[in-house]
Each structure stands twice: as structure tokens, then as C-alpha cells.
Amino acid sequence: MSTKAERTSAYIIETVAPIFNKLGYVGTSMSDLTEATGLTKGALYGNFENKDSLAMAAFEYNSKKLLSKIDEVLDTDGNCLQKMFVLTNFYRHYDTFVKELGGCPILNVGVDANHNNSQLLAATRETIKNIEGKIALVLENGLNNNEIRLPVTPLQFAKQLYTMIQGAVAMATITADRKYLLNTIAYLDQLIIREIKK
Template identity: 70%
Template sequence: MASKAERTTAYIIETVAPIFNRQGYIGTSMNDLTEATGLTKGAIYGNFENKEALALSAFEYNSKILLEAIDEQLAVEGTALDKLFQLTKFYRNYDVFTFKMGGCPILNVGIDAKYNNHLLRAAAGETLRLIEGKIALVLENGVKNNELKLPVTPLQFAKQLYTMLQGAIAMATMSDDRKYLINTIAYLDLLVQKEIKK
């Protein structure tokens, strides 16, 4: 059973993760954190070395949720196509999935931290690479099993596919119009069906 200190640390991370994700590292004040948690600054910093350590833990918390969800989509039984379509089905409702998180953690943190927090930027980049690698593995297995034909390497195709997904997420987020997401995914499904299915 978790100790009181461990429960407090987990509570702080879970509570502040969507705030950091929505408002950014610089945009999140200590007042935002104390107000959300109901804890004093001293109580928060009794659990974390500084704001940067807390922001990094908050990102890692959101990242873990996202990676587990993607693993779940790609673990479905069936062919590589089945797995890819399960992934695009997940991304069709990605805005709903990430709502409680404060939006897409990769997009939000990656852009926000690019010039002001190298640790957060590196963590977002690592999560991005992990997702691309997971997609590439599905593609590689699809090629090996003679289910798919790719015009480029599996990793390159995974990067292009994920670029399109992240672009759609960015456009849907900026415009408050989820049609960017829906239409891009419809196009991706068509692309997969017509261009790479054997």
C-alpha cells in the first residue's frame, strides 16, 4: 500500500498535469498549482525539487496515459491493417480522449517547451519517437507478413503518418474545428487501403 507521502505526490501530479498541459510551463503560476491542489507552496515543494521537476512529472504522467492507450490500440488481434485502422479509429476521437489531459501532451508541451525548457522538450520528443516506433513496428510486421507494400522504410512511413495525425490535431485545436481531424483520418484510411495494402 502506498504511503501518505506517495499518495500526496500522486495527487499533486494528477491534479496539476492538465494545468501544465493546457497553460504551459511558463504560463502556469505557483498560485495556479496551490489553488488546484489546495496545498501550500511548501507542501508542493516538499514533494518536488522545483517547478521544472513537477512539470516534467506531470508530462510523464500524461505521456504514460497516452502511450498505454496507443499500445492498447496496436495490440488488437488481426493483421497490420486491422491495427492501423484501430489506431486511426482512436485518433478520430483523440480530442475527446485528451480533453481531461488539457489537450494533446505532445503538441502542447513540445511547442510550449521548444525554446524555454529543454528537459520538457526532450521528454516530448522522446514520446513522439516512441509512438513513431510503435507504428513502424506494425508496418514492418505487415511487410514481413506480406500484408503491406511500402514505398519507403516502415519508420519513414510511420513518421509521415504520424506527421499527418499531429498536423490534423494542431489544426483542429487551433481552429476549434474537429473536421480537420475527421477528414485527415478519413484520408489516411483511404491512403492505407489503396496505397499500401497488398
């Protein structure tokens, strides 16, 4: 059973994670955090050393939610192609999934941290590698099971696929137009059929 301090820390992280993700590291003030949590600055710093450690915990919280969802998506029954289509379908509705997170943690934190927080940037890059690795593993298994063909290595294909997905996420976010996401995912489905289907 968790202690009161652990429950308080969990509450703080869960509450501030979407705020940091939406407003960014620099854009999030202590008053934003105290107002959202209903706690004093002293109470926040009683649970977290400083704003850096709180921002990192918030990113890790959102990142873990995203990675768990991707695991769930890729662990579905079926062959490699079926898993790839479950993945693209998840990204077709990605904006709905990340709404409670305050937006895409990869896009929001990655861009915001690029010039402001090297630790958050490193954590975002690690999450990107993690996602690409998960996709590459599905492709590698598909290749080993003779289910697909690949024009490049599994990791290279995974990186290109993820780059196109994140580009679509960025454009849909910036323009507030889901068509960027929907049209890119429709294109990726065709690309998967054309490039890797046996």
C-alpha cells in the first residue's frame, strides 16, 4: 500500500503533466502548478526537488502512458501487416488519445525542450528511439516469419514510418486540421501494402 507522500506525489504528477505538456517547461509558472493542484509552492517542493524534477516526472508520466498504449497496440493478435494496420489506426485517432495528456508529448516537449532543457530533450529522444524500436521489432519478426518483405532494414523502415507519422501529428496540431493526420495515415496504409506486403 502506498504512503500518503507517494499518493501526493502521484496526484501532483498526474495533475501537472498535461499543464507542462501544453504550456511547455518555460511557459509553465509555479502559479499554474499551485492553482491546478490546490497545493502551496512549499508543498510542491516538499515532494519534488525543483521545477526541473517536476517537469521530468510529468514527461515520464505522459511518456509511459504513450509507450504502454503502443505496446498494447502492437501486442494485438495477428501477423506483422495486421499489427502495422492496428498501429496506423491508433495514429488515425491519436489526437483523441493525447487530448488528456495535453497534446503529443513527443512533439510538445521535444520542440519546447530543444533550446530550454537538455534533460527533457534527452528523455524525449529516448522515447522516440523506444517507439521506433518497438515498430522495428514487429517488422523484424514479420521478416523472420516470412510474412513481409522490406526494402531497407526494419529499423530504417520504422524510423521513416514514424517520421511521417510525427510530421502529420505536427501539421495537424499546428493547423488544427485533422486532414493532415487522416490523409497521411491513409497514404501510409497504401505505402505499407506497396512496400512490405508479400
